[in-house]
Amino acid sequence: MSDTTPRGEDTTHISRRRFMAGTGSIVGLGIAASALPQGTAGAAVRAAAAAAAGPIGDGAHVPVLVIGTGYGGSVAALRMAQAGINVEMVEMGMAWDTPGSDGKIFCNTTSPDERSYWLRTKTKQPLSNFLGFPIDKTIPKHTGVLDAEEFGGIIVYQGRGVGGGSLVNGGMAVTPKRENFGAILPTVNADEMYNTYYPRANAGLGVGLIDPNWFDTVDCYQFARVGRKQAQRSNFPFVFVPDVYDWDYMKQEAAGTVPKSAVAGEILYGNNYGKKSLQKTYIAQAKGTGRVNISPLHRVASVTPSGSSYTVVIEQLNTSGDVTATKTVLADKVFFAAGSVGTSKLLVKLKATGKLPGLNGEIGQGWGDNGNVMCGRANHLWDPTGKVQASIPCGGIDNWTAGGAFAEVAPLPTGIETYASFYLSITKNPNRAQFSWDGSKVNLNWQTAWKQPSIDMAKTIFDKINSKEGTIYRTDLFGTYKIWGDHLTYHPLGGAVLNKATDNYGRLAGYRNLYAIDGSLIPGNTSVNPFVTITALAERNIEKIIATDF
Ligand code: FAE
Numbered sequence: 259m260s261d262t263t264p265r266g267e268d269t270t271h272i273s274r275r276r277f278m279a280g281t282g283s284i285v286g287l288g289i290a291a292s293a294l295p296q297g298t299a300g301a302a303v304r305a306a307a308a309a310a311a312g313p314i315g316d317g318a319h320v321p322v323l324v325i326g327t328g329y330g331g332s333v334a335a336l337r338m339a340q341a342g343i344n345v346e347m348v349e350m351g352m353a354w355d356t357p358g359s360d361g362k363i364f365c366n367t368t369s370p371d372e373r374s375y376w377l378r379t380k381t382k383q384p385l386s387n388f389l390g391f392p393i394d395k396t397i398p399k400h401t402g403v404l405d406a407e408e409f410g411g412i413i414v415y416q417g418r419g420v421g422g423g424s425l426v427n428g429g430m431a432v433t434p435k436r437e438n439f440g441a442i443l444p445t446v447n448a449d450e451m452y453n454t455y456y457p458r459a460n461a462g463l464g465v466g467l468i469d470p471n472w473f474d475t476v477d478c479y480q481f482a483r484v485g486r487k488q489a490q491r492s493n494f495p496f497v498f499v500p501d502v503y504d505w506d507y508m509k510q511e512a513a514g515t516v517p518k519s520a521v522a523g524e525i526l527y528g529n530n531y532g533k534k535s536l537q538k539t540y541i542a543q544a545k546g547t548g549r550v551n552i553s554p555l556h557r558v559a560s561v562t563p564s565g566s567s568y569t570v571v572i573e574q575l576n577t578s579g580d581v582t583a584t585k586t587v588l589a590d591k592v593f594f595a596a597g598s599v600g601t602s603k604l605l606v607k608l609k610a611t612g613k614l615p616g617l618n619g620e621i622g623q624g625w626g627d628n629g630n631v632m633c634g635r636a637n638h639l640w641d642p643t644g645k646v647q648a649s650i651p652c653g654g655i656d657n658w659t660a661g662g663a664f665a666e667v668a669p670l671p672t673g674i675e676t677y678a679s680f681y682l683s684i685t686k687n688p689n690r691a692q693f694s695w696d697g698s699k700v701n702l703n704w705q706t707a708w709k710q711p712s713i714d715m716a717k718t719i720f721d722k723i724n725s726k727e728g729t730i731y732r733t734d735l736f737g738t739y740k741i742w743g744d745h746l747t748y749h750p751l752g753g754a755v756l757n758k759a760t761d762n763y764g765r766l767a768g769y770r771n772l773y774a775i776d777g778s779l780i781p782g783n784t785s786v787n788p789f790v791t792i793t794a795l796a797e798r799n800i801e802k803i804i805a806t807d808f
Contacts, residue, residue: 313553314572316585320346323570323589325558325604328422329789330776331595332540333462333796339549341804346589347550348572350557350600351376351418352401354425354528354537364403364425364528367649368673372398374527376405376418377579384415384526384632384746385680388672390734401555401577403528406746407599409702412627413746414599420554422597423789424535425528427748428651429502430666431465432786433794438658442784442791445757451794459793462543464534465500468652469509473498476512478521480644482653484637485667485679489655492726494719496653499666499787502539503650507532512648523671525649533650556585558604561592562613563769568592591771591807594754598625598777602693602753603700605766605774610695616768620759622693625702625752626782629662629685631712632743633720634670634678634732641727643679647671655681661718662686662711664786678732684749685715690782693753709744716742749788754778756795764799771807775799 314320322338324331327349335345357363358373365373370381374397381394404426405416417423433456439448473479486496503520511521511532519531529535544550553572560571567588574583594601606622608614637643647669655665665683670676688711691704724730731741754760754774759767764779766772777792779799784791 311551313556313574314346314348314551314585314587316583317587318346319567319588320344320590322346322591322593323348323568323587324593324595326350326422326594326596326600326776327420327536327541327552328417328424328595328597328776329536329540329792330779330796331422331593332536332544333459333793334593334595334773334775334800335550336462336540336544336547337797337800337804339544339547341808342549343804343808344549345544345551346587347552348556348558349420349552349554350575351403351420351554352577353552353554354403354419354421362530364524364530367523367526367671370395370397370527372400373402374404375400375402377401378406382406382413384743384748385670385735387734387737390738399578401575401579404526409704411705411708412702414750415746415748416597416599416750420552421536421541424502424537426526427789428525428649428666428668428787429533430651430787431460431463431500431502431790433460433790434785435658438785443756443780443795445762446795446798450798455794455798456790458797459790460500462540462797463502463790463793464539465502465790466505467498467500468505470498472509473652477644478512478646478648479652480642481647481669481679482651482667484641484643485655485681486653488679488723488727489667489719492719492722494655494657494722496667497656499652499654501650501652502534504532504534508648508650520648520650521646523647523649523669523673525671529649558596559584560613561604561608561772564588566590568772592773594766594772594774594778595776598750598753598780599702601774601776601778605754605759606693606695606700614769614772618759618767620755620767622700622753623690624755624758624781625691625693625704625750626689627687627704627709627747628749628751628783628788629683629687629712629715630747630749631683631685631709631716632668632681632736632746633683633716633741634680634735635720635724636730636732637677637679638727638729639677642675642677643670645673645675655719657719658686658785662715663719665716665719666787678735680735681716681720682748683712683716683719684784684786685712686783686785687712687715690752706744709742713742713744749784751777751780751784751788752782755781763802765803765807773799773803
């Protein structure tokens with residue numbers, strides 16, 4: 259059994275009942291299941307059939323429909339497919355598998371074009387200013403890869419496309435310290451997570467660590483070495499942080515022997531080469547089973563019971579974001595994996611509009627921003643951070659226990675020397691928000707002032723470093739004379755919290771065969787970057803669901 263095969267699952271011998279369930283979508287596409295051979299050759303045929311299948315058809319009846327192709331959705335799809343179940347995945351964003359006219363799939367952070375933002379006519383950069391001047395620029399409206407979704411008091415950044423957040427994130431793959439786990443997911447058995455599911459998630463994601471000797475010498479991590487030196491001079495531990503970037507590839511980038519990606523500053527709008535996004539890991543494996551079909555530019559609008567199945571209404575989009583077709587399909591099981599915000603928005607709307615009235619009162623509750631807050635510090639002229647900065651962070655400052663903050667030493671890949679150190683802090687912010695339906699849309703009641711605890715916690719690190727170094731905060735990155743990036747989060751969590759809106763395995767209360775399996779399950783904070791925990795929890799939950807619900 260490989261590291262990534264769920265324990266207890268025999269992937270070579272599937273039950274007849276499971277096989278029959280698993281053939282539904284192929285039957286729905288008009289291909290006789292009995293015509294498909296089994297075994298290795300059969301897998302190849304099934305893969306070809308799935309590849310040829312195209313987007314989900316109007317009127318299809320499928321055994322399993324997964325909404326969203328981020329971490330939770332990809333884990334669920336792979337494990338069900340390995341258990342012999344056919345899976346349809348529906349993704350509102352693009353496939354991101356075709357190069358543009360420049361030969362690249364994704365555009366660079368320094369030159370955002372139509373590929374950068376989800377349906378915006380102007381970029382919405384997390385760092386909105388430089389030297390106080392606004393840096394956002396006009397772009398054509400397009401179904402780009404990064405969504406800056408604006409609610410009243412917060413902008414929530416999310417990935418859009420096959421691979422979800424893995425397309426745009428920094429790849430920092432952090433397993434929380436075990437001592438903090440009880441506060442993250444209080445009803446989950448920590449032994450099981452740390453012995454089985456975190457290791458399985460790390461293996462499935464391809465997590466690795468930077469070579470510390472290389473780190474010490476290479477130009478593109480000078481910014482991080484400055485961060486380490488200053489942290490240590492103020493007696494804070496600097497820790498190397500694992501990542502899903504292919505570190506061998508990055509070494510070659512730095513040496514100039516392969517096309518540059520991280521070293522060229524690619525990150526927020528996608529990474530063309532070295533990052534092991536879900537497209538290269540879980541999704542590639544899932545597609546390889548031949549049992550997973552993905553429909554990009556398809557957005558789920560509604561899910562409602564229909565006999566023992568669910569009627570799912572799906573809107574097909576063009577790259578301008580217009581609805582070009584509406585499809586109605588029947589699904590026996592539906593997994594909500596649209597991300598914390600996407601899943602919460604769907605469930606809150608479906609409950610309020612009478613489509614899923616039996617969902618409980620916890621739907622939309624318990625949402626947090628993982629305590630995200632950003633800031634920059636101005637270094638002395640004798641402490642340059644480097645013209646060339648790898649876009650992939652590799653280290654952080656840990657003051658969680660004493661000060662409630664874990665700060666990524668983040669790059670500012672501008673291509674010029676900025677003398678700035680830049681940080682994204684994850685803090686123990688206790689505030690939680692809720693989503694609600696106002697009759698026409700879903701709102702989130704987060705208030706910008708709720709970031710104050712995060713600022714106070716981040717200051718436990720940076721006030722001390724500034725005082726020790728004789729330096730000051732940058733005031734030019736988030737506006738004019740504004741120190742804190744307190745207007746955003748990269749880490750939305752909650753909205754369908756485990757063991758509250760669902761049972762202890764993500765089965766939504768009030769309905770059979772409806773599940774949440776993404777960041778919406780996690781109550782607002784993971785103490786570190788969240789995707790390893792989202793992945794590990796999905797591994798745990800889907801194993802139980804496959805064993806008991808099929
Ligand atoms: P997610 O990955 O967001 O996937 C949900 C998918 O569902 C998306 O592809 C959506 O387009 C799709 N979707 C939504 N609504 C619908 C609908 N109605 N119909 C069809 N499809 C839909 O969910 N985390 C880390 O651990 N380390 C990092 O270094 C890190 N850096 C980040 C940097 C940035 C700029 C951003 C934005 C995030 C970062 N994150 C990082 C957060 C991480 O990407 C995020 O927690 C996960 O992606 C969440 O995984 P989910 O499976 O919950």
